[in-house]
Amino acid sequence: xxxxxxxxxxxxxxxxxxxxILDHLAxxxxxxxIYKNFFESVWSEIKTRSGIATFETHEDIxxxxxxxxxxxxxxxxxxxxxxxxxxxxxxxxINIGRLGFLAxxxxxxxxxxxxxxxxxxxxxxxxxxxxxxxxxxLFGDVKYALNDVTVHKKDASAMITIHTYINGxxxxxxxxxxxxxxxxxxxxxxxxxxxxxxxxxTSENFVITPIAPHNLNVRxxxxxxxxxxxxxxxGRFEQFFCTLDSRTEPIDSSxxxxxxxxxxxxxxxxxxxxxxxxxxxxKLMWGADTRK
Numbered sequence: 001x002x003x004x005x006x007x008x009x010x011x012x013x014x015x016x017x018x019x020x021i022l023d024h025l026a027x028x029x030x031x032x033x034i035y036k037n038f039f040e041s042v043w044s045e046i047k048t049r050s051g052i053a054t055f056e057t058h059e060d061i062x063x064x065x066x067x068x069x070x071x072x073x074x075x076x077x078x079x080x081x082x083x084x085x086x087x088x089x090x091x092x093x094i095n096i097g098r099l100g101f102l103a104x105x106x107x108x109x110x111x112x113x114x115x116x117x118x119x120x121x122x123x124x125x126x127x128x129x130x131x132x133x134x135x136x137x138l139f140g141d142v143k144y145a146l147n148d149v150t151v152h153k154k155d156a157s158a159m160i161t162i163h164t165y166i167n168g169x170x171x172x173x174x175x176x177x178x179x180x181x182x183x184x185x186x187x188x189x190x191x192x193x194x195x196x197x198x199x200x201x202t203s204e205n206f207v208i209t210p211i212a213p214h215n216l217n218v219r220x221x222x223x224x225x226x227x228x229x230x231x232x233x234x235g236r237f238e239q240f241f242c243t244l245d246s247r248t249e250p251i252d253s254s255x256x257x258x259x260x261x262x263x264x265x266x267x268x269x270x271x272x273x274x275x276x277x278x279x280x281x282x283k284l285m286w287g288a289d290t291r292k
Contacts, residue, residue, distance in 0.1 A: 001118070002031035004061050004089070006080050007038045007071035014096045015045050017107050018071065021094070022046060024114045033061055058083045065089060067117060067269070073097020074189070078245040081129075081266065082142050090124060092117070092269040101188050104279055105271065116271055123270045125201060127185045128225060129262035130244075138242060138249045145244040146266055147186030149259050151233055151251070152178030152211065152241045159214055160235035166227050171208070174218065178211035178241075181229055181259050188280075196220040201276055206261075230258040 003025060010018060025032055036054035055061045061068075061083060068084060070077040070093045077093045084091060093103025094110060105113050116122045130145045132138065153160045162174040182191035184199040187207055192198060196209035197220060206227065209220040223229070233240055234253050242251045251257070281287060 001067075002033060002065040003117075004033040004035075004055060004065045004068040004083070005038075005071060006035045006068060006076065006083065008076050008079070009038070010042060010071070010096065012045075014107075015042065017094075017096055017110065018042065019046055020107075020110055021069065021071070021114070022052075024111050026051070028114065028118050030114075030118070031065075033065055055083075058085055058087070061089070062087055067092060069094055070103055071096060072103065073100055074102045075246055077102045078146055081144060081146055081245070084266065085142065085144075086264040088267075090267040090269050099283055101279060101283055102185070102268065104274060109271070113269075113271060117269070121272060123272060125268045125270050126265040127201060127268055128183050128204075129264065129266055130181060130183055130206070131260055131262040132242075132244060133258040133260070134242070134251075135256040138251070138255075139244055139247060142247075143244070144262055145186075146183065147189045147245050148180050148182040148191060148243075150178055150180045150190065150211070150241075150243045151231060151257065152243065153235060154237060154239045154241055154250075158236045159212075160233055160240060163232040163234075164208065165230045165232075166223060168228075168230070171221070172218070174210050175214040176210040176212055176218075179231070180207075180209040180211060182207045182209060183225075191220070194220075197222065198280065206259075225261045228258055228260045230256075233257075 033053045033055045036056045039054050068089050068091050070080050094105045095103040130149050132143045162179045164171045180191045184201045184203045187199040191209040194209050194211050196207050204225045205222050206225050207222050210218050238252045240251050
């Protein structure tokens with residue numbers, strides 16, 4: 001068994017967390033691939049270095065690893081999509097970041113989580129992905145998003161008009177700062193902060209959420225994930241942004257965009273005693289008495 005570890009950066013106080021992971025994997029005789037840029041930044045701080053391989057691209061781990069550990073927050077986990085792609089690699093998020101809806105395994109659970117993986121005692125949550133079709137082509141060969149696809153005005157420019165179609169039929173012309181198309185996974189991310197609903201991960205839906213709409217009667221809308229959602233964008237300025245999760249590219253009014261459900265899913269590892277509703281209550285502090 002081989003495991004890849006991806007991390008953007010790590011605080012000095014979290015080096016012991018990385019050390020604990022490496023030590024426990026070594027004790028289980030599990031092979032390790034570490035993201036090269038990250039490994040070079042921490043190699044002098046860790047004790048376990050023998051037998052560790054590195055990777056830089058998705059090709060370096062294809063057919064070589066069965067699992068990927070995301071060490072950070074939710075943003076770090078979103079980055080792993082560019083390495084995992086449609087490979088049968090399962091992702092486990094270890095939270096050394098902040099909120100951690102996706103990366104929900106705490107530092108104190110690391111040894112238990114590795115034990116669960118070595119025994120196969122875990123649950124696989126299959127998460128729907130969004131796929132972007134565009135002309136001209138955008139985002140290279142990774143045209144997928146786990147959380148959301150957004151179109152957004154550029155910088156401090158005026159609002160834009162986003163003519164939005166579902167299966168070719170006009171839904172609305174949104175006059176707003178932008179528009180979010182979110183998966184159930186992404187419903188607790190940017191969409192939620194813009195007033196969108198929370199959707200259960202197994203729901204077969206997308207949510208369309210306007211960003212700061214000009215008309216106050218415009219509200220988020222839930223649509224079937226079998227829908228193809230397309231856009232025509234216009235504004236006072238010719239340059240806009242299109243974003244897949246944390247990746248952004250500039251577009252203009254001539255760019256043709258369409259969003260649909262991807263043909264493959266992403267596998268997230270969930271420990272047996274972790275549940276989505278419990279995570280919601282804990283992360284959003286539902287039921288907490290703030291009067292104290």
